[in-house]
Amino acid sequence: MRLTSASSIMSSISQRSMSSSARKVPLLLTPEAYKKLPKSSTIPLDASWHMPNSPRSPMSEYLSGPRLPRARRWDLDEVAELAGEKNLLNLTHMLPSKERFVEKCRKLGIKDDTHVVLYDSIGVFSSPRGAFTFIAFGHEKVSILDGGLPRWIADGGEVEVGETKESEGVAASEYKGAEDRSAEFIRSYEQVVENSEKGPEGEVVLDHRPLPRYTAEAPEPRAGLSTGHIPHSLPLPFSSYLNPSSSSVPYTSLKSPAELREVLIQGVGGESAWEAVTKGENGVVFTCGSGMTAAVGWLANEVAKEDGSGAVKTAIYDESWTGYASRPESKIIKGKSPA
Structure with a gap:
C-alpha cells in the first residue's frame, strides 16, 4: 500500500466542526479536527455499507483504496449476531451480543481507552450505525x-x-468493554407491536425510509418484502437530516444542530408534539428498512443534544421494516399517515 495526497484528487472545500463538553470526545468530527487527533490513541474504522441492490462492494473498495491511513474494517454485517434469541430471522447488521462485540474489538486492536472514529464512503450513511453500536456497549x-x-x-x-x-x-x-446498555437502545418486534396498539399514547415511531416505500407507492429493495408501514408510525426520510451531495460537493453531511432539532420537531408532529415527547415518559423510536439509516436519526438527536439544542430519549427498532414485514402476523398500513 502507499500514501498519496487526496488534494490531487479533489480540491479543498470549506469545513464545519462541532464539539461537546458533555462527552469525552465530540460525536461529530470534521476532517480538520480529525487530523489533530493523536495517532497513538486513535483508530479509524471503515464502516461503509451499501444497499442490497447496489453493485458496490464496501470490502473491495476498502481493500483497494482509497481509505484513511491506518484504517481498519468494521464490517457491520460480519460483526452482527446472525442467529440466536435476539435475531430469530437471521437478519444482517443487527446489534451483536456483548461477547461478539468485545471479540471484534480485540481482533482489531481496539483498547478500552481507544478513540474510535468511524467513516463511510457515502458521507453520512452507515457510519452512524457503527457509532451507535459502540455507544450501546x-x-x-x-x-x-x-x-x-x-x-x-x-x-x-x-x-x-x-x-x-x-x-x-x-x-x-x-479489550474488556464497559457497561452493556443495549437493552435501553433497542426495541424488539414485540415491543413495537405493543407500542403500535397504544396509538398516540405510545412512543413516537419515525420511519426513515423514503416516503414512497412508506406509503407503498414504491417497492422495497429486498425482493418479496411487502411495502407499507407500521400502524401509527410517522414518515421522516433520513435524508431530511442531511446536506445532500452534488456535483460540487460529492458527499452527504449532517445539518447544523438547530436544523436537526427542527427536523425532529416537524417529524414528530410540531412544537406541541415535541414538547409532549420531551416532557413525557415516552421517547422516539427510529426505524428504517433494516436498522441502518435509523441510526442517522439517533445521530441527529445526539448531535442536537450535544449542542444544547434539546433532544429526546431515543431507541432503534433493530429489525426495522425487514423484520416487521417478514412476519405474516404483522399489521401493515398502506397509504399516507393520518393528518
Missing part, C-alpha cells in the same frame, strides 16, 4: 467523520491505496 470514546471518506478526500487528506490485510500490523488487545 458503553464505549463512549467514539466519533463519526462528518462527510466520510469523500469529504476527507475533498479536503486534501492523505489516503492509502493498494491492497491491505485487515490484521496487518495489528496486535490483538485485551
Whole structure:
C-alpha cells in the first residue's frame, strides 16, 4: 500500500466542526479536527455499507483504496449476531451480543481507552450505525467523520491505496468493554407491536425510509418484502437530516444542530408534539428498512443534544421494516399517515 495526497484528487472545500463538553470526545468530527487527533490513541474504522441492490462492494473498495491511513474494517454485517434469541430471522447488521462485540474489538486492536472514529464512503450513511453500536456497549470514546471518506478526500487528506490485510500490523488487545446498555437502545418486534396498539399514547415511531416505500407507492429493495408501514408510525426520510451531495460537493453531511432539532420537531408532529415527547415518559423510536439509516436519526438527536439544542430519549427498532414485514402476523398500513 502507499500514501498519496487526496488534494490531487479533489480540491479543498470549506469545513464545519462541532464539539461537546458533555462527552469525552465530540460525536461529530470534521476532517480538520480529525487530523489533530493523536495517532497513538486513535483508530479509524471503515464502516461503509451499501444497499442490497447496489453493485458496490464496501470490502473491495476498502481493500483497494482509497481509505484513511491506518484504517481498519468494521464490517457491520460480519460483526452482527446472525442467529440466536435476539435475531430469530437471521437478519444482517443487527446489534451483536456483548461477547461478539468485545471479540471484534480485540481482533482489531481496539483498547478500552481507544478513540474510535468511524467513516463511510457515502458521507453520512452507515457510519452512524457503527457509532451507535459502540455507544450501546458503553464505549463512549467514539466519533463519526462528518462527510466520510469523500469529504476527507475533498479536503486534501492523505489516503492509502493498494491492497491491505485487515490484521496487518495489528496486535490483538485485551479489550474488556464497559457497561452493556443495549437493552435501553433497542426495541424488539414485540415491543413495537405493543407500542403500535397504544396509538398516540405510545412512543413516537419515525420511519426513515423514503416516503414512497412508506406509503407503498414504491417497492422495497429486498425482493418479496411487502411495502407499507407500521400502524401509527410517522414518515421522516433520513435524508431530511442531511446536506445532500452534488456535483460540487460529492458527499452527504449532517445539518447544523438547530436544523436537526427542527427536523425532529416537524417529524414528530410540531412544537406541541415535541414538547409532549420531551416532557413525557415516552421517547422516539427510529426505524428504517433494516436498522441502518435509523441510526442517522439517533445521530441527529445526539448531535442536537450535544449542542444544547434539546433532544429526546431515543431507541432503534433493530429489525426495522425487514423484520416487521417478514412476519405474516404483522399489521401493515398502506397509504399516507393520518393528518
